[in-house]
Amino acid sequence: MKPEFENIPLVKNETKKRFEIEVNGHFAFINYGEREHQIALVHTEAEPELAGTGAAxxxxxxxxxxxxxxxKKLLPFCPYVFAFIKKHPEWKAIVDEKFGGYDQL
Known part of the structure; x- marks a missing residue:
């Protein structure tokens, strides 16, 4: 993570069902679904003003x-999250072994 993002807090916005950070009034976020023992990450997005900054x-x-x-265990349905884990395999440890694409990580 770029140093400029380290001190920006992650917010769990339960109303919008997303994890988000705010950077200069703009948001990068991940939509999620949650069960007792799992969190599914569905879609990652950064507002256009944050494109290319590393906010996502x-x-x-x-x-x-x-x-x-x-x-909890992760279900990385979001292609961006899936690709991030492939690039940073240390995160595979939190992926639910029953996840359909587990063997491709």
Whole structure:
């Protein structure tokens, strides 16, 4: 994660069902679904003003850390999150082994 994002807090916006960070009034976020022992990440997006800044990667990394800390298992349905985990295999440890694409990570 780029240093400029390290101190930006991750917010779990339960109303919008997304994890988000706010950067200069603009949002990068991941839509999620949650069960007792799992969190599914469905879609990652950054507002156009944040394109190319690393904000999307930062919100993914912060969200993965939150899931790890929660003890829940991850279902990475979002292609961006899936690709992030492939690039950073240390996060595979939090992916639910029953996830359909687990063997491709």
């Amino acid at each position: 990667a930062a919100v993914v990394e912060k969200t993965l850390q939150l899931i790890k800390d929660s003890g």
